[in-house]
Amino acid sequence: MTEPTIFEMSSPGRRGVKMPVSDVPEVALPKGFERQELNFPEISELEAVRHFTRLSQLNHAIDTGFYPLGSCTMKYNPKINEATSRISGFANTHPLQPEDTVQGNLYLMYELQKMLAEIGGFAGATLQPAAGAHGELVGALMIHAYHKDRGDHQRVRMLIPDSAHGTNPATSAMVGFEIVPLATDARGNVDLENLKSLVDDRLAGLMLTNPNTLGLFDENVEEVIKIVHDAGGLVYGDGANMNAILGVTQPGKIGFDILHYNLHKTFSTPHGGGGPGSGPVMVAERLLDFLPDPVVGIIEEGDDENPPLYGLVSPAKTIGRIKAFHGHFGIHVRAFTYISMLGAKGLRDAAEKAVLNANYMQEKLKGSYTLPYDRSCMHEFVLEGFWDDVPGIQALDIAKRLIDYGIHPPTNYFPLIVKExxxxxxxxxxxxxxxxxxxxxxxxxxxxxxxxxxxxxNAPHHAPIKRADELKAAKELVLRCYPKY
Ligand SMILES: Cc1ncc(COP(=O)(O)O)c(C=O)c1O
Incomplete structure (x- = not known):
């Protein structure tokens, strides 16, 4: 039996809330705004509570079960981070408030810029980007601005490994770069011979995910970076997988020029569900001037008695503003809390455990599933979801069957270089x-x-929705709160 919708539950006269008697004079609405009927369901408080509690339980969530969604880092996010982001002084401030009334918020952003830069081994950071892909766009814009500033107008080619997330070529193409695919070798590293054959004075840069989407740390990363630098290009790091190397190594020290983090993976905001994310971008010294406008800086140094005065400053050759106000501040508060609570030792510990857990499972599963790149992994690993001797079964079937066991499926059909x-x-x-x-x-x-x-x-057998038409679900998504008449 299917559950009724909230509209089917409606019965005239049932009330969940009573509006208080108005204590302000009534004012007529401007013409055109009045409606005779507001089509709200009429239900009691109990019905509303049951309805929404039931709906919340239809979704799989990290709070209810294991969620091994590769490259999405669905880890448990301590509730303290939620609590701090709701502190009134953070949650109820407005970005247009005078700077002297939001010094605490500016302090938090300033310190977070510093923390994120230090963790990655960089000179500075912007908190503005709204997601990883947005961070990539900012990085690509800075690479473009850097070469233009030097008069290197012919540098129009961006190298992107064939294992990369689709957002890498997409954001580079948005900036106008010509995308040049780069091959992966048999061990899952950048193919050095292919790389050497692709670099010349048209090279703008390389976008490299490390650890990459196979869950592998590139064994030749320093050489890869040197080849690009020697050819005059810059190296952008897609740091979506940074949770594997926190406190163990620093991309900036390895030679990356730019890197984004997904705060909504590595630094404790739930990922997925289309909720707000945050993709801060860190840069090396030579790119500081190109950061988006503004960054948070110290306007007036403090002394023993007075704290410094924080404010917004414009980098000299900035690529301009790329997001309204200062990015997603609530997510900055969560990241600040997470990093402060764990400290340097805790961050390293988190990375080491993420890597240990992945290797443990990889070793246990590789006899029963094919592991195409068979070497120790970082925070994730990629198996093939098919067997030559079992015709007709594909990765999707395995993923759907996991739902019957109360486990969220892993990411499937990505990276594209691994079959199923x-x-x-x-x-x-x-x-x-x-x-x-x-x-x-x-x-x-x-x-x-x-x-x-x-x-x-035929799986899943026990889920509220069986096999959806995935294409239709993406292309004809229904996000309507009213029924269709
Ligand atoms: C490797 C990699 N790069 C970039 C992104 C894009 O990040 P976002 O979804 O925040 O735009 C993802 C997202 O999962 C990713 O896994």
Whole structure:
């Protein structure tokens, strides 16, 4: 039996809330704004509570179950980060308030810029970008501005490995760069010979994800960067996978010129669901002047008695403003809390556990699933979701069957260089029992694929929605709160 919608539950006269008696004079609405009927459902408070609680439980969430969605880092985010982001002084300030009334907020952003730059080994940072992809766009704009400033107008080519996330070529193309694909070698590294054959004085830069989307740290990363630098290009780091190397190594020290983080992965904001993200961008010394406008700086130094005065400053050759106000401030508060609570040791510990957990599961699963790049991984690993001797079963079937066991499917069909890819990221926040249960379920599914393949083909059997038409779900998404008449 399907559950009624909130509109079907409506019954005239039922009330969840009573409006207080108005204590201000009534004023007529401007013409054109009045409506005879407001089509709100009429339900009691109990019905509303049950309805929304039930809806919230239809979704899989990190608070209810394991979520090994590779490259999305669905780790548990401590609730303290939510609590601090709701502190009134943070949550109820307005970006247009005079700077002297929001010194605490400016202090937090200034310190966060410094923390993020230090973690990555960079000279400065902007907090403005709204997501990883937005950070990439900012990086590509800075690379463009840097070459233009030097009169290097012929530098129009951006190299992008074939394992990269789709946002890398997309954002570079938006800036007007010509996208040049770069091959991956048999060990999952950048193919050095291919790289050497592609660099010349038209090279603007390379966008490199490290660890890459195979979950592998490029064994030749310093050489890769040197080849690009020697040819006059800049190296952009897609730092979406930074959670694997926090406190262990620093991309800025390795030679990357620019890097973005996904605060909504590495620094404790839930990722996914289309909610707000944040993709701060860090830069090396030579790119500081090109940062978006404004950054938070110290306007007046403090002394023993007085704190410094914080304010907004414009970098000398800025690419301009790229986001309204200062980015997603609530997410900055969460990241600041997370980093402050963990400290340097805690961040390193998180990275080491993320890597340990992934390697543990990889070792347990690689006998039953093909591991195309068979070497120790970082925070995630990619298996093939098919078997030559089990015709008809594909990665999607395995992913859907996991739902029946109460586990969110891993990322599938990405990266594109692995056939029927299943990209698995356990994160550092899961315990040994959860990792073991996932392994056990995956082994069971591998067995079911041989003995009862229809169980996989028709999965999920117990979810509220069975197999959706994924194309339609993306292209004809219905986000309507009113029923269609
Ligand atoms: C490797 C990589 N780069 C870039 C992105 C884009 O980040 P966002 O979704 O925040 O735009 C992602 C997102 O998952 C990613 O995994």
């Amino acid at each position: 890819a299943l990209m698995i990221e356990p994160t550092e926040t899961e315990n040994l029992e959860t990792l073991d249960r996932f392994v056990e379920v995956m082994l069971k599914i591998a067995e079911e694929a041989r003995t009862q393949p229809e169980l996989l083909k």
